[in-house]
Amino acid sequence: MTDRKRFEEAEGKYYDALDDGDVQDLEFTTVSGEPVDPLYGPEDTADLDYLDDLGFPGQYPYTRGVYPTMYRGRLWTMRQFAGFGTARDTNERYHYLLEHGQTGISVAFDMPTIMGYDSDHGRSEGEVGRCGVAIDSLRDMDILFEGIDLSRITTSMTINAPASILLAFYLCAGEKKGTPFDRMGGTIQNDILKEYIAQKSWIFPPEPSMRIITDILAFCSDHVPRWNTISISGYHIREAGSTAAQELAFTLADGFAYVEAGIAAGLDVDVFAPRLSFFFNAHLDFFEEIAKYRAARRIWAKRMKEKYGARDERSLLLRFHTQTAGCTLTAQQPENNIVRTAFQAMSAVLGGTQSLHTNSMDETLALPSEKAVMIALRTQQMIACETGVINSADPLAGSYFMEARTREMEEKAEVYFRRIEELGGVVKAIEQGFFQKEIGRAAYEYQKAVEAGKKIIVGLNAFGIEGEQIDIPLLKIDPQVETHQRESVRKVREARDNDKAARELERLRAAAAGNDNLMPVILDCARCYCTEGEIIGELKKIFGEYREPLFL
Amino acid sequence: MARMIRVLVAKPGLDGHDRGAKVVANALKDAGMEIIYTGLHQTPEMIAESAVQEDVDIIGLSILSGAHMTMFPRVMELLKEKGADHIVVFGGGIIPAEDVEKLESMGVARIFGPGTNTGDIAAFIRNRFSDPE
Numbered sequence A: 001m002t003d004r005k006r007f008e009e010a011e012g013k014y015y016d017a018l019d020d021g022d023v024q025d026l027e028f029t030t031v032s033g034e035p036v037d038p039l040y041g042p043e044d045t046a047d048l049d050y051l052d053d054l055g056f057p058g059q060y061p062y063t064r065g066v067y068p069t070m071y072r073g074r075l076w077t078m079r080q081f082a083g084f085g086t087a088r089d090t091n092e093r094y095h096y097l098l099e100h101g102q103t104g105i106s107v108a109f110d111m112p113t114i115m116g117y118d119s120d121h122g123r124s125e126g127e128v129g130r131c132g133v134a135i136d137s138l139r140d141m142d143i144l145f146e147g148i149d150l151s152r153i154t155t156s157m158t159i160n161a162p163a164s165i166l167l168a169f170y171l172c173a174g175e176k177k178g179t180p181f182d183r184m185g186g187t188i189q190n191d192i193l194k195e196y197i198a199q200k201s202w203i204f205p206p207e208p209s210m211r212i213i214t215d216i217l218a219f220c221s222d223h224v225p226r227w228n229t230i231s232i233s234g235y236h237i238r239e240a241g242s243t244a245a246q247e248l249a250f251t252l253a254d255g256f257a258y259v260e261a262g263i264a265a266g267l268d269v270d271v272f273a274p275r276l277s278f279f280f281n282a283h284l285d286f287f288e289e290i291a292k293y294r295a296a297r298r299i300w301a302k303r304m305k306e307k308y309g310a311r312d313e314r315s316l317l318l319r320f321h322t323q324t325a326g327c328t329l330t331a332q333q334p335e336n337n338i339v340r341t342a343f344q345a346m347s348a349v350l351g352g353t354q355s356l357h358t359n360s361m362d363e364t365l366a367l368p369s370e371k372a373v374m375i376a377l378r379t380q381q382m383i384a385c386e387t388g389v390i391n392s393a394d395p396l397a398g399s400y401f402m403e404a405r406t407r408e409m410e411e412k413a414e415v416y417f418r419r420i421e422e423l424g425g426v427v428k429a430i431e432q433g434f435f436q437k438e439i440g441r442a443a444y445e446y447q448k449a450v451e452a453g454k455k456i457i458v459g460l461n462a463f464g465i466e467g468e469q470i471d472i473p474l475l476k477i478d479p480q481v482e483t484h485q486r487e488s489v490r491k492v493r494e495a496r497d498n499d500k501a502a503r504e505l506e507r508l509r510a511a512a513a514g515n516d517n518l519m520p521v522i523l524d525c526a527r528c529y530c531t532e533g534e535i536i537g538e539l540k541k542i543f544g545e546y547r548e549p550l551f552l
Numbered sequence B: 001m002a003r004m005i006r007v008l009v010a011k012p013g014l015d016g017h018d019r020g021a022k023v024v025a026n027a028l029k030d031a032g033m034e035i036i037y038t039g040l041h042q043t044p045e046m047i048a049e050s051a052v053q054e055d056v057d058i059i060g061l062s063i064l065s066g067a068h069m070t071m072f073p074r075v076m077e078l079l080k081e082k083g084a085d086h087i088v089v090f091g092g093g094i095i096p097a098e099d100v101e102k103l104e105s106m107g108v109a110r111i112f113g114p115g116t117n118t119g120d121i122a123a124f125i126r127n128r129f130s131d132p133e
Helices: A003-020 A050-054 A087-099 A111-115 A138-144 A163-176 A192-199 A206-223 A235-239 A244-264 A269-275 A286-306 A336-350 A370-385 A400-422 A426-431 A434-451 A480-495 A498-513 A519-527 A532-543 B019-030 B044-053 B068-081 B097-105 B118-129
Strands: A105-107 A155-157 A186-188 A230-233 A276-282 A320-324 A355-357 B006-010 B034-037 B058-063 B088-093 B110-112
Touching: A050 A400, A087 A105, A087 A138, A087 A370, A138 A163, A138 A480, A155 A163, A163 A186, A163 A206, A163 A519, A163 A532, A186 A230, A192 A206, A192 A230, A192 A235, A192 A244, A192 A426, A192 A434, A206 A230, A206 A244, A206 A269, A206 A426, A206 A519, A206 A532, A230 A235, A230 A244, A235 A244, A235 A276, A244 A269, A244 A276, A244 A286, A244 A400, A244 A426, A244 A434, A269 A276, A276 A286, A276 A336, A286 A320, A286 A336, A286 A400, A320 A336, A336 A355, A336 A370, A426 A434, A434 B019, A434 B118, A498 A519, A498 A532, A519 A532, B006 B019, B006 B044, B019 B034, B019 B058, B019 B088, B019 B118, B044 B058, B044 B068, B058 B068, B058 B118, B068 B088, B068 B097, B088 B118, B097 B110, B110 B118
Parallel strands: A105 A155, A155 A186, A230 A276, A276 A320, A320 A355, B006 B034, B006 B058, B058 B088, B088 B110
Antiparallel strands: none
């Protein structure tokens, strides 16, 4: 009997047995609702070409990872997103995290900072220091990084519409410590497209927003070469309710839109593309997530090379940060979230992440307490030091299942790319509410599946505890923070050279009305203690404000 | 035919997290209520104004940014000033238990936390407006 014949016989026997066997009355789908076959085999990967489709780690198309050494060379950066209250409060948390082995800093700003309002603005009332740290001027940034050497640590700042300003504050804070711009490394999120799509923290309309972004790309290429200028983010798209394939497709589509904007602004793709990085979600479905990360690397590398003509190898590398999925945490039996987060973090590591944030168990209730964030950090350290998963790069490669799922993920993304192109590109698709409606629909479908018991969430719609008393300590934000911060920003305005500040703000307005790069003048504004709200205020005069078309 | 229950779903403050608000809005719509959604970044003034203009029965506020202790009382105050404190206010978001107690003692009809079944929200609203026998 030939091998082929033996295979077919065995396969037939297997499927007969499968048909005869009892199967539980469950939906065998991923958390995104994708059906999964009972078994994957050689035929599912028959057309897979090792070198063309996978490649060795550190080799095109980078499916197996962006570096040859992967975690043997360097572990992922353990970077816990943190910020609350005043710069002083958060500075203490950073020292605490660094003392316990965290290896990078990640700044969470409060809503007024994210939306470009000073702490003493009417719209900031009740919001100062609540869900992140309040930063109004260079003075706050100085305090935030007191005692931290900015030439030795990298900092990620989750800031989008006002990213240029917070980056300027950071660079000036470093400059005052004697660290030159080219020795500072870090990331600004600076991904405005996903704000219109999912996170909804915008200030200006898309066109001037894209201009600010290309100004940042150009400035950093010349002066801050170690800075990751955009962290193209799927995280928020997923948290807003998208499926895994939507997260992948929409994020990469945004990435391509930035590349096109950079090229259209006259920049060489290989000058700015090496500093683009990504940020993905690590959701519940373990293998679906790993397939997503692997597909992302392959799609990015291929398009950057084939469509955008990138020649520098670094332009092809999809490097990414991952955060475990906040939206999967339950308020019920919150300690269970520790375990959920551990599984999610493991998927990110098996997927080859460069940096990781693990959520704390208490985040459906408040910002994380010190105890909760410590357990979250320890989770990463256990994965790194105890489980052995770091020994080999891309350990799941070659699995029929994993390769088939990776391919499927890639194909689903391609379908979305074509759809977005038909709509006229990302910005046009935003204007038509395409992403917003796709995500809203997926979110509602998921909610209905949970409520119908088709998707089980342990502790929520199964295995609940009647009359559960939640007993974990929660972080409280002192209401005095707001009063204190308002006084503090007023003092900054009193103490500075106000004529100089006014002159710089006027220069900024002129630059915004013209075509000069905005970064140098924003830096000058920062140096003379113009506040974030003042700088944004000048830019609003020229750029106007975005109004969202409503899609329910 | 009885008038449909009119619900204003609102996002006060600077918070842009609208997944919950939209899911709840869709679920209440499917449960046969009339929904007016404000969109994002609303001030309490804008919300109270829309509530009166739209002649709603009930307002659902969704807040995930921690500003709930400012936003809820302000909306309630403004409704009172406008002589519209018959409008019921409920809400949801990331709100710790002790704040839930405080808000409910101020007259917020109910706070629904993470993990709430949307059917429970619809039932709560329906009970609130069912004719007393």
